[in-house]
Amino acid sequence: MSFTWIVIILVQILGVWTETDEPNGTDLFTIEGKVEVVSTTNKDWLPDTQISVDGGTFISYLRGDGRFVISGVPSGTYMVEVVNPNYMFEPVRVDISAKGKKRARKINLMELSPIKTVHYPLEFRERRKPNYFQKREQWKITDFLFNPMFLTMVLPLVLVMILPKMMNAADPEAQKEMQSQMKALNDRSSMPDFSETLTSWLGGGSNKKNRKDKTK
């Protein structure tokens, strides 16, 4: 039973407000409100700001304190916007009934039914600064370094070049092992020739010297 009551009440409310859609009578009303920009103390935005109702059917400018009054408005439903090229504001819908009752609500373009009322007299506060421009892509070294392509190239390089050396430095045994391996490789790859023997002889000579030094 209570459900039907709610439905009836809803219908009545809707009925009241749909009545206001049609302007009837010659009574004229006002729409009042205030605009605030809190991000700056500079008042330069004031003269450039326009209050536009239904896209310019009614236009008003702000007074020094940010207030505005739009007079001569017949009853009906209106969209009130604040137009400023440097700040963005959320528009509001204002309903004025034939008797002059006013109500402000959020704009929902998809559905009309769930009504979210907002404060009247209207209060506008800037949402954000509009961004009209694209960011230009600038070449930065970090962009290059963190590029996945770059990373896929560099990582194997690191693995190939630096890792063995780090191992070398860390572990003298491993180093020796490596050297012997290298030697074996070298021996296998090329026949012992004059230069080879010369170097090994020279190397051997120095070793001998060292040994001599040590014995001293």
Place this chain on the structure above:
Amino acid sequence: MSRFSFYLVYFHLFGVLSLYEDQVGKFDWRKQYVGQVRKLYWETERSATGGKRLYVCTDRSVIAAINTSDGDLAWRKVFEEGRRGDVDDLVYTGTSLLSVLAGTRLQAWNPAAGSLVWETAMEGDITHVGKVGYIAEPSGPGIAVGLSSTHLYGANMRDGSVLWNVELPNSDVVKYDILQVVDSVMYVIGRTSGTEVKVISVDKEGATVSSRSVLAGFLRRDTRCSVVEQMYLMCVCPASESLQVLSLQHGSVFTATSIQDLGVREGPVKVLESTPAGTVLLAPGRSVVLVSVAANNKVTVKKHLPKALVATAVQLEDKWYLMYLQASSNEELKVGGIELETGSTLSELSHTFHYPRHSGQPELMSVILARKKDGKLGYRMAVLSQDFSLQLIHKTGKVAWRREESLAYTYAVELLDLPVSENQAKFEEEFGSHADNVVTMFMKRVKTQVSQLQTFLLEHLHRLQGVKQTSGVIAEEEEEDEEDLLRDEFSLHKMMVMITEPGKIIGMRSQNGHIVWQHLVPDLAPFDTLGSKRFLLFVQRTTAHFPHQPQCVVLGKNRVSGRGQLFAFNPITGEPVSGMPGEGEHLPYSVRQAFLLGVWDEHFMKPLVMMDHSNMVQVYPASMLGFLRDQTPHVYMYQADTDNSMLYGYRLATSGATVTVDNVWTVNLQNQRLNMKITNIVGKPANEHVHSQGRVLGDRTVLYKYLNPNVVVVTTEGEEPATQQLKAYPIFNVYMIDVVTGHMLFHGHHRKAVGPIHVVHSENWVVYAYYNQKQLRHEMAALELYEGKEQSNMTAFSSLTAPTEPLVLRQAYVFPLPIFTMATSITEKGITSKDILIALKNGGIFSLPKAFMDPRRPLVPTQETQEEGTVPYIPELPVHTEGIINYYQTLSHIRGLHTSPTGLESTSLVLAYGLDLFQTQVQPSKMFDVLKEDFEHWLIASVVLAMLVASFITQKLAARKALSRQWM
């Protein structure tokens, strides 16, 4: 959620069209105008900005402050279009500006910053022209006085609070339209046509002092009355050719003075202005008389200037001077000054200055005098002319600046390619001719190349000489204009031809908005069709046909007779074509329909075909009638009767020497019950190319477009009358009609939706915008026409053998913002995707990719639709600030958007016109045909160089290593 992410992906796919911040002003420009000036005040010297401004109100709903030094706008306030925004009156008090709008809105403005101080509503009729005055109080803030149709209001000048109001008697029959404040007594003067004048005086406490009715049987509709010398009411009666004068304070009867007694020619007299020193009258035959009212209320002549065009009386240090303008010689005007008391001519005020012929007659002048340091008089003078221009002349007779305010009344625009240079044209000639043999062609080539070298050398020689001569100031000013009117590499710079309300035709460079030429055709007035003013501007021959000169023709109606007025001119130089008088051709018939024939004759000229009021066909130029006669069986035309919503289709037929029309079809779009009216008739752009004949679907089949060039979109608006259950509600219809056969391709019907409907029609699609009254939102609908999966005719489309009913796809979207108008981008070959350009009422121009208004957008995306590349359907169209192509340069009262292709396929030029002009370029598919301007040449060059160096070094290193390895 998933849909939303889809949406974002697609959004990036179609590209966010937006500028980089450093591109501001690089290829766009904006020019702001105010309109035809109605009232003008010089700023007083002691004000905050030091007497450097002019305060004006105009008939384009504007109050503005103009810097006198350069003519730029210090600030501008734009009000509503239509009656509510009309500035009826403006008064400058020295510290504040008072205005009355639409007879009911009394406002005060801070003149320095241009901010609103207060606004007070007055009771009264909105159609009544309101008046404003003020009472200065030495101690208090002063009282602003506003006159509405029914009341006289007194408001505190500081905060706008209403101090008192007086209800005016019999305001339903008496029209109160004059307010005069004299020594804190206000006189309100009303009149009833043909009977009497009512004079009410009110003191500054708001008490009615006296109320008198004076018999005035001479009052007619065209009787102009004004207060002169602050204490007389003077009425000019064109019928009896007399001046009727009544004293405001105690007069009880009008005293007549015959115009002949003033010693001027008979005819209508106009009051230019009135000062305590006398009243300046403009007499017929362009002579100026300064008159004053004698004690017996008779008008006496104080000074007669038989040759003067306009004059004004100015006060300086308790002396009155009469300043006047008179024609001096060709394109020059002479300023003169007379001291009124002695009657002596002042030589220091007499100069001549350049006054171009295209400005027409000077209509009003306003002068401010000043005493120079050497004791001589100096002046600054503002002149308003017939072409709506406002110019300022300095003390030495030099024109400081001119504002071409006619551009705020642009009703037709065309963009033309600039001509190629003579050498280039000769080159192209070579490819055109086939008669020459090899030797002559070779000789020709050598000759052209020699001449090219010659001009190149000469150019450099001139440039060298030019460097030496840059001493003159004039050279500096005209430096820009010296640049030749030649086509640039990608034909991005064009000639913009604009036709404006006063009959002024202006040629402008599209890249910077500099005016190249101007021409005034005073009798040319716009047509008034479908609720808007328009001229018809056609390009009869483009610049592509050297050595033939390009030719444009503009068609309007004669300002006086209403018959056709035609003017043909060269769009590059602005000169009339040979045989065309400078003031245009007054046609002996009124034009009902006009169009440019699609084919040209052997001189590459397309004839302008007009149908006159007796359904006879006329041609311009008349010599091409024979050419038209050859074409007649294939030429169809249509005509709309907008009031009765009828469309008529005709075929041209020859009868004897003349060409007439045969009615082929008639379509009745009227519904008597609904009272439908045609509100839009939109064809396709004639210069449009469609690159792709169809679109490839997800399953790899092709859906062929229905590319009928003869389709026209017609909208009709009306109202469903109220019934017992329902209130009346508005409706509108959308039709697509083949205007050759009268065949209706599509009919759409919208209930509870109102216009103004904005239609864009291009290729195989239509987009229209309207307001949904039921859902209280703006909506847009898209229609696309397809032939189907088979194409009927591959080569050319013919309406006579048209395929069966086209497939019409449609979809509607919610658009969150109110709009002024719409257009679509156009490119040379039509390969680039299209953008819809939407002029928003908040001053932005928003570009939206057409892909968002594609009726094939699926509700549920599937593999196949992704393959096709359609965006999933979401009711609301995305509006984001990055898509606003004029960024923070907002525009007011945009009337039209004109798009034009350029030599670059990616780029389309856009011109928005209205109160302001704005020109820019759009690239709907981004710039794909030239390197981006931020292409990093240096980076790439340095990387390549570094690679080379690196490879060189590593080669060396490798060699060394190989060597050292050998030594191991």
